[in-house]
Amino acid sequence: MEAVHAGAHGHDHGHHPTGLMRWITTTNHKDIGTMYLWFSFTMFMVGGAMAMVIRAELFEPGLQIVSPEFFNQMITLHALIMVFGAIMPAFVGFANWMIPLQIGASDMAFARMNNWSFWILPVAGSMLILSLFVPGGAAGTGWTMYPPLSIQMGMGMDFAIFGLHLLGMSSIMGSINIITTILNLRAPGMSLMRMPLFCWTWLITAYLLLAVMPVLAGAITMLLTDRHFGTSFFNAAGGGDPVMFQHIFWFFGHPEVYIIALPAFGVISQVIPAFSRKHIFGYASMVYAIAAIALISFFVWAHHMFTTGIPLTGQLYFMYATMLIAVPTGVKVFNWTATMWKGALSFETPMLFAIGFLFLFTLGGFSGLVCAITAIDIQLQDTYYVVAHFHYVMVAGALFSAYAGAYYWLPKWTGHMYNETLGKLHFWLTLIFFNMTFFVQHFLGLAGMPRRVPDYALQFAEFNKISSIGSFGLGISQLLFLYIVIKTIKGGPKAGDKPWDGAEGLEWTVPSPAPHHTFEDPPVIK
Amino acid sequence: MKKITNKTAIRLAAAFAAGIAFTGTALAEMQLNMGFPVTAAGQTAYHLHNLINIICLIIFIGVFGVMGYSMIYHRKSKGHKPAEFHENLTVEILWTAIPLLILIIIAIPATKALISLKDTSDSDITIKATGYQWKWGYDYLKGEGEGIKFMSVLATPQAQIKGQEPKDEHYLLEVDNPIVVPVGKKVRILTTSNDVIHSWAMPAFGVKQDAVPGFIRDTQFRAEKEGTYRGQCSELCGKDHGFMPIVVEVVSADKYATWVDEQKKKMAAAMGDPNKVWTLDESKAYGEKLYNANCAACHQATGKGIPGAFPALDGSKIVTGPKEGHLAVVVNGRPGTAMAAFGKQLSDTEIAAIVTYERNAWGNKTGEVVQPAEVKAAHK
Numbered sequence: 001m002e003a004v005h006a007g008a009h010g011h012d013h014g015h016h017p018t019g020l021m022r023w024i025t026t027t028n029h030k031d032i033g034t035m036y037l038w039f040s041f042t043m044f045m046v047g048g049a050m051a052m053v054i055r056a057e058l059f060e061p062g063l064q065i066v067s068p069e070f071f072n073q074m075i076t077l078h079a080l081i082m083v084f085g086a087i088m089p090a091f092v093g094f095a096n097w098m099i100p101l102q103i104g105a106s107d108m109a110f111a112r113m114n115n116w117s118f119w120i121l122p123v124a125g126s127m128l129i130l131s132l133f134v135p136g137g138a139a140g141t142g143w144t145m146y147p148p149l150s151i152q153m154g155m156g157m158d159f160a161i162f163g164l165h166l167l168g169m170s171s172i173m174g175s176i177n178i179i180t181t182i183l184n185l186r187a188p189g190m191s192l193m194r195m196p197l198f199c200w201t202w203l204i205t206a207y208l209l210l211a212v213m214p215v216l217a218g219a220i221t222m223l224l225t226d227r228h229f230g231t232s233f234f235n236a237a238g239g240g241d242p243v244m245f246q247h248i249f250w251f252f253g254h255p256e257v258y259i260i261a262l263p264a265f266g267v268i269s270q271v272i273p274a275f276s277r278k279h280i281f282g283y284a285s286m287v288y289a290i291a292a293i294a295l296i297s298f299f300v301w302a303h304h305m306f307t308t309g310i311p312l313t314g315q316l317y318f319m320y321a322t323m324l325i326a327v328p329t330g331v332k333v334f335n336w337t338a339t340m341w342k343g344a345l346s347f348e349t350p351m352l353f354a355i356g357f358l359f360l361f362t363l364g365g366f367s368g369l370v371c372a373i374t375a376i377d378i379q380l381q382d383t384y385y386v387v388a389h390f391h392y393v394m395v396a397g398a399l400f401s402a403y404a405g406a407y408y409w410l411p412k413w414t415g416h417m418y419n420e421t422l423g424k425l426h427f428w429l430t431l432i433f434f435n436m437t438f439f440v441q442h443f444l445g446l447a448g449m450p451r452r453v454p455d456y457a458l459q460f461a462e463f464n465k466i467s468s469i470g471s472f473g474l475g476i477s478q479l480l481f482l483y484i485v486i487k488t489i490k491g492g493p494k495a496g497d498k499p500w501d502g503a504e505g506l507e508w509t510v511p512s513p514a515p516h517h518t519f520e521d522p523p524v525i526k
Numbered sequence: 527m528k529k530i531t532n533k534t535a536i537r538l539a540a541a542f543a544a545g546i547a548f549t550g551t552a553l554a555e556m557q558l559n560m561g562f563p564v565t566a567a568g569q570t571a572y573h574l575h576n577l578i579n580i581i582c583l584i585i586f587i588g589v590f591g592v593m594g595y596s597m598i599y600h601r602k603s604k605g606h607k608p609a610e611f612h613e614n615l616t617v618e619i620l621w622t623a624i625p626l627l628i629l630i631i632i633a634i635p636a637t638k639a640l641i642s643l644k645d646t647s648d649s650d651i652t653i654k655a656t657g658y659q660w661k662w663g664y665d666y667l668k669g670e671g672e673g674i675k676f677m678s679v680l681a682t683p684q685a686q687i688k689g690q691e692p693k694d695e696h697y698l699l700e701v702d703n704p705i706v707v708p709v710g711k712k713v714r715i716l717t718t719s720n721d722v723i724h725s726w727a728m729p730a731f732g733v734k735q736d737a738v739p740g741f742i743r744d745t746q747f748r749a750e751k752e753g754t755y756r757g758q759c760s761e762l763c764g765k766d767h768g769f770m771p772i773v774v775e776v777v778s779a780d781k782y783a784t785w786v787d788e789q790k791k792k793m794a795a796a797m798g799d800p801n802k803v804w805t806l807d808e809s810k811a812y813g814e815k816l817y818n819a820n821c822a823a824c825h826q827a828t829g830k831g832i833p834g835a836f837p838a839l840d841g842s843k844i845v846t847g848p849k850e851g852h853l854a855v856v857v858n859g860r861p862g863t864a865m866a867a868f869g870k871q872l873s874d875t876e877i878a879a880i881v882t883y884e885r886n887a888w889g890n891k892t893g894e895v896v897q898p899a900e901v902k903a904a905h906k
């Protein structure tokens with residue numbers, strides 16, 4: 001390992017390609033982290049544009065803008081692009097940038113593979129987007145790709161399957177890299193239990209990814225062979241079972257939720273202590289809670305399938321197991337609150353986003369508890385209540401925490417302070433429009449509006465209109481973030497090595513912007 | 527339509543001014559909770575949902591009360607100095623144990639509610655609901671009305687969906703043939719599907735059950751109040767997923783008996799005389815109506831299909847080729863595609879008329895009439 005590492009280094013010192021070649025051939029964790037973050041934001045814009053199409057069609061009852069087929073393609077691609085193209089790469093970007101800086105390593109363990117993990121992504125993302133232009137259009141199955149509907153789809157489905165395979169490969173390589181880096185390249189004296197919580201969440205997330213991405217690959221490969229090679233894994237007429245796909249998919253899909261949520265928890269666990277000027281409360285219990293959540297996430301998958309007709313005993317088991325997740329999740333929220341308690345709080349943009357995260361993620365947790373109760377979930381399954389629930393977890397959970405992290409580390413990345421007023425404006429716009437978009441969707445779901453429909457009954461009209469207006473505001477507000485970031489890269493007040501007086505960690509011991517090579521001699525942790 | 531837009535705009539303006547999402551008057555008109563179910567099992571779930579919301583609200587106020595206090599009084603700008611503590615075992619054990627206890631308290635009624643919902647034994651009437659892309663088929667299998675079967679298709683006209691006509695009260699929630707059941711009787715619904723997964727859902731009964739092709743699942747309800755109840759397919763099933771509603775009419779025992787009688791007479795009429803010989807015009811006219819109800823969703827009223835998704839019939843080799851090949855596709859379907867086996871859904875008389883229409887509509891001019899007896903021969 002050390003040999004590989006040293007080799008990569010020697011190469012870097014030898015000659016620096018410039019221009020485009022620098023980015024294509026780079027093995028530097030900071031360059032790769034930057035590329036991940038830009039890729040993620042680009043996909044966020046593409047997926048967001050699709051969300052705008054969806055909400056525009058749902059602005060009022062009737063079919064106005066798009067055909068139902070195209071609507072289904074939009075909901076599918078919106079989800080796939082946001083989950084696999086925007087949220088996951090965003091946190092991998094954070095991991096690339098920050099893990100070596102936080103553990104005092106000079107780079108990721110497998111620097112060349114790191115380059116490869118990234119450059120697969122644009123290819124995969126293009127496959128998803130290109131599928132819109134093949135005959136029959138993109139897959140119109142929803143991101144869950146349930147057969148037999150996904151068997152009926154045209155070539156766009158094969159594009160999606162191939163794209164997902166690539167994304168899975170990228171994730172697996174990225175995970176191996178992160179695990180190896182964390183386990184082997186920590187600075188002398190940094191024991192696992194002294195590691196920043198962001199690294200802890202990524203270590204556990206990487207194991208989750210390693211465990212479940214191959215399961216997804218298996219499921220979609222079976223879809224592929226059912227589609228083209230005459231197998232009958234999911235076809236009852238050939239002895240298969242369509243519901244088996246759902247079991248396999250959700251065995252991947254539920255841990256996937258935590259693959260997104262855990263690094264978000266990690267970012268929040270860095271930001272809250274920094275702006276409370278106080279150590280994180282219950283470090284050890286935070287680590288155990290992350291591990292517990294990750295473990296339980298493997299045993300609850302069928303709560304996504306309460307209406308498929310699993311037997312009573314199965315439903316009871318999955319209900320109890322799902323309710324249990326509330327315990328470690330509660331511990332985390334309580335610990336964050338206790339961290340703030342009696343601190344010396346200040347409310348810069350990263351802290352605002354972190355508090356916004358706490359507030360909204362807790363609401364998402366509550367609606368999750370409601371959905372865990374099978375008798376209630378049967379009413380809510382496949383309605384807008386579920387849409388509201390997972391957007392509180394995904395958007396409010398992942399996006400808010402990604403913004404918290406971005407504003408928190410932006411001075412370290414660029415060497416400049418961002419504009420605090422604009423940052424706060426971005427926060428408030430995002431918070432208000434997010435709630436306007438998604439809070440009302442709880443009511444739609446409770447009243448019985450199914451999800452994934454391009455048109456709806458008149459009783460749902462008012463809330464849909466509010467939701468659509470909110471979503472347009474939410475979409476436009478995100479352009480402000482782009483403006484703030486570009487402005488910060490171009491200039492702004494110089495950031496010191498440690499621009500946040502309450503921040504802790506090795507990343508604040510290196511200059512801002514972080515030089516191309518850091519920690520070539522490992523720091524010693526006392 | 528215009529009026530609604532203005533009202534919403536005013537409300538939004540008011541909401542912004544107040545700094546909250548919406549005003550009290552707006553709330554009064556819009557449904558904020560589940561509708562109150564008309565089945566005992568549904569009502570149990572309804573009350574359980576309210577209970578959990580209250581528990582969540584209390585926890586929310588507790589946690590964010592503490593956080594809010596901290597945010598007001600522990601500010602750096604107020605000169606508050608950070609405390610040193612970062613661990614407390616007692617507190618941590620407490621906030622692990624207390625939530626666990628609350629969950630156990632919730633789990634008890636949750637278990638009871640589920641058990642009552644899942645009990646499908648001893649039903650008075652059993653109805654099979656079959657999902658098709660994109661309509662429902664119902665077969666009364668057991669109990670009063672046994673033998674009745676019919677298709678239930680969206681009744682909202684296309685013109686309303688496309689905005690060429692004002693939308694009526696039950697827009698998208700109305701069908702040509704609703705299911706009718708007697709009040710106070712336990713009805714077991716068996717679900718299955720002919721093509722992809724659909725889901726039979728009726729919010730007022732607290733019921734939702736996926737319809738999985740190749741498998742039979744079941745659910746049940748006992749509606750305690752007469753009335754018309756409306757639901758929708760609740761599993762994405764392709765293009766017209768949003769356009770296959772479910773309507774159940776719960777009626778008195780007397781009315782139900784009358785309905786059963788009518789249905790039996792209607793079914794006898796629809797079967798037609800399988801030996802009758804049809805003329806071209808007669809068959810084509812009957813076929814056009816049936817084509818628009820059963821085939822136009824995919825192949826389009828123009829017969830042009832949707833390129834890349836659904837093939838055109840106008841000028842198609844199969845449609846203008848030998849009758850046998852054309853009949854085989856319509857009667858037995860094309861496995862692995864959206865083309866269903868209509869032999870299982872429609873009578874031979876009906877299929878004969880559709881095929882006659884397709885072979886003589888648009889640019890297709892075979893001049894051939896397909897007779898019901900020929901359809902019979904095409905069944906596999």
Ligand SMILES: [Cu+2]
Pocket residue numbers: 657658660723724725759760761762763767770
């Ligand atoms: Cu359906």
